[in-house]
Amino acid sequence: MPNIGPMELILILAIALIVLGPKKLPDAGRSIGKGMREFKDALSGDSDRDRDREFDRDEDERPALKTE
Numbered sequence: 356m357p358n359i360g361p362m363e364l365i366l367i368l369a370i371a372l373i374v375l376g377p378k379k380l381p382d383a384g385r386s387i388g389k390g391m392r393e394f395k396d397a398l399s400g401d402s403d404r405d406r407d408r409e410f411d412r413d414e415d416e417r418p419a420l421k422t423e
Contacts, residue, residue: 375383 371383372380
């Protein structure tokens, strides 16, 4: 597989800018990032429910303040 250098990245970004336009390009990047994150989570078995449960558990397990 050939290496992608800076000139190739510039070319890809220029084509994406021409095709999508400056207003839609950030939305497209955000969508791609979200899709990649969901794909990674699906492969590793993580889900939002698991993260929410861990967050709730951390709040419940705080040490109590010592009173004298």
